[in-house]
Amino acid sequence: MATEHAVESVVVHHEPQSFWRRYIFSMDHKVIAIQYMITAGLMGLIGLVMSWLMRIPLAWPGESVPIVAKIFPGLFEGGVLRPDAYLAMMTMHGTLMVFFFLTAILLGGFGNLLIPLQCGARDMAFPFVNMLSYWVFLLSCLIMLASLFVTGGAAAAGWTAYPPLSALEKAVPGSGLGQTLWLVAMAVFIASSVMGGLNYITTVLNLRTQGMSMMRLPLTVWALFVAAILGLLAFPALFAGAVLLLLDRHLGTSFYLSHVVVGGEHIVREGGNPLLWQHLFWFLGHPEVYILILPAMGIASEIISNNARKPIFGYRVMVYSIIAIGFLSFIVWGHHMFVSGMNIWLSAAFTLTTLIIAVPSAVKTFNWLGTLWRGKLRFTTAMLFAIGFVSTFVTGGLTGIFLGNPTIDIQLHDTYFVVAHFHIVMATSSVFGIFAGVYHWFPKLFGRMMDERLGKLHFWLTFLGMYAIFFPMHYLGFMGVPRRYYGFGLLQYLAPNTQDIQLFISVAAFITGAAQFLFLVNLIRSIWWGRRAEANPWQGNTLEWQAPSPPPHGNWGEKLPVVYRWAYDYSVAGASQDFIPQTVPIEQEPTGEPGRHVPLPTVAATLSGDGNGKPLQNGG
């Protein structure tokens, strides 16, 4: 049967001619990638504006800002952001950023762009379902955005939507229709991500071109592959949880609810357990953060190796640590629930797994450093963002080890320390991965180059800005400033200087956020007026650089490319140039692929990667 299907996929796809089929209802993975990126990017932009709105009352509590109030009249009262609007903004900021921006752009955007191109496939396995995945995603975006305009406003129970706050319609203004739409949008989003995930996994397993064994896949594909598996296995828990929560809200069941008194009114429910939601949510929630960081890791690995002009240090170990992180991410979720009253021995078990997950993460970090060490570094904008990724990943990752210990976590739980931690790993590291990816693969998206000078300015402002925003939050956390609070006026124990730090953070957030418009200008200008890109502007080895920029429909001409080597033959001793594409036969150029029969050059030559070792006999 396998051969019969093979015959189908060999047929060269014909490009659809009409505008609608070509650019709107397109089944081409590259068009779908762009659609995902633009939609997710817009959601990210909305999330950014929401964070600005939140930072206003935090910096200037109670002060009137009439200009902003004019733009968002529904959220302000007397020129001041209303407390319930603050909670809604906080909830929607988290939801939009985590699911609708980061997940969608990394898996939907980069997954769609890079998996077929780097595997040497003409398209995804099931292009129709791939197209459907995008349109269902767009539907979920619209439902989520619509919730901003309903009576009572958007959901306000936090992005984690803990019951009973999210289960009782009268708990807060946003607990009404807003919360219902939130749950529906999440369920629709999960349906979309399952459709996408099915395609990503199947394509990686079954549609690789000749010679592209699993252990020759670029690390980007490995990372996207494992992230897609995580999504496919973790999202079902949230789906089930969301269904139960909807039933609790609208059918009167008591999955999560027990006796509750809201505003003096006794709600007659019995036997439910709100902790059930926390378990279901975090069974998704923790793998989810690795869905966000793994693709960024893959992108960084690829870009660092390419711009250091050196093979990635420890390719196999990189692959194994991606798999190890993926596996371990499923058994650490309890560390979000140390204060829920869980058994102390269970806490100890979750602490153990949490600390173990730091091992493969550290292995990856040292491998990036090993790749950078004594490389011939090219500081392109993409490379700067990739190095920035490593920096922020270390900073944010280390505080994760702190928080994995219940003894510290119980003190720091729900303080700004936690906010600092996950914003440095997710909001900064993941986003740096995305920026690095856009600057690097822009030629494959639009056939043009982005402006490097503007890009570097964007990098430095963002890099310094992100640290300026999130680093002081650690101190706020140590001083006991609780997260998710609208105001701190009644908290007598807080030192007065916490307010100065809040002001500093807000100003840094406004400036750093504004710096993102440099990226937007660069993006839009480059799409139409950027310098035309040649096929392989970065002298890369992976398959997408062997296709024209941008690749045509079907990616490759008559014949699919054939792969003879791994993706990291940079600066191989004895080679005619410092990169050897994967399509170059082993008879023509030597290889440094691990496990191939190639005598190793001297240690010094390997480390510097300058290719001055003794000419090698080839591995074929």
Add this chain to the structure above:
Amino acid sequence: MVAEVTVQQVEQKPSWGGGISPFGVSWQKLMMWIFILSDAFIFGSFLISYATSRASVGKWVDTGKVFALHIAGSEIPLLLIAIMTFILVSSSGTMALAVANAYERRKKETVRYLFLTMLLGLTFVGCQAYEWTHLIVDYGVRPWWNPFGPPQFGAYFFTLTGFHGMHVLSGVIYLGIIARQVAKGVYDRRGSYANVEIAGLYWHFVDLIWVFIFTMFYLF
């Protein structure tokens, strides 16, 4: 050395078009397997939620009594559920026969067994509708209340059996589409009846889930 050998083997196959699966499984079948895995996690989440709730509310419901049928004055526990289980397991048998006939490319027999499977599936859903009606009308069971014990009993009963019944119903529609394709000779022209087998994977999976629901919710 090992790596070299595999490379040479690969390179000797000039007809590789990128679509030949490394695992000898077509992408369609692989995709169904992965979907089943994902769907199993949804059912797993529901069942584990049910298990934790049941463990924490204390006294549960005597399902033998609730789901008993009264025939000629005597009470036979779980009779309807036993019949439903028998029907669904039998439908797996007819599905297997449909797949076996599809391998042999016997169009008429394949369609016949697919229809039989659909019929059994519909009978199962019919029994379920009867069971729901019985519980709702005769006993007054509601998602938020029931006369037998903790409210979670009704809540999980409707959620678990409802979600599973929806899967059976979607399966019947899915098999209907496949049967139509077979009858129209689409797979004869394509030279492959693989889609029948893939639909079979889904059907067997839905049956397997029932075994878990039967064991965990009714029997235990």
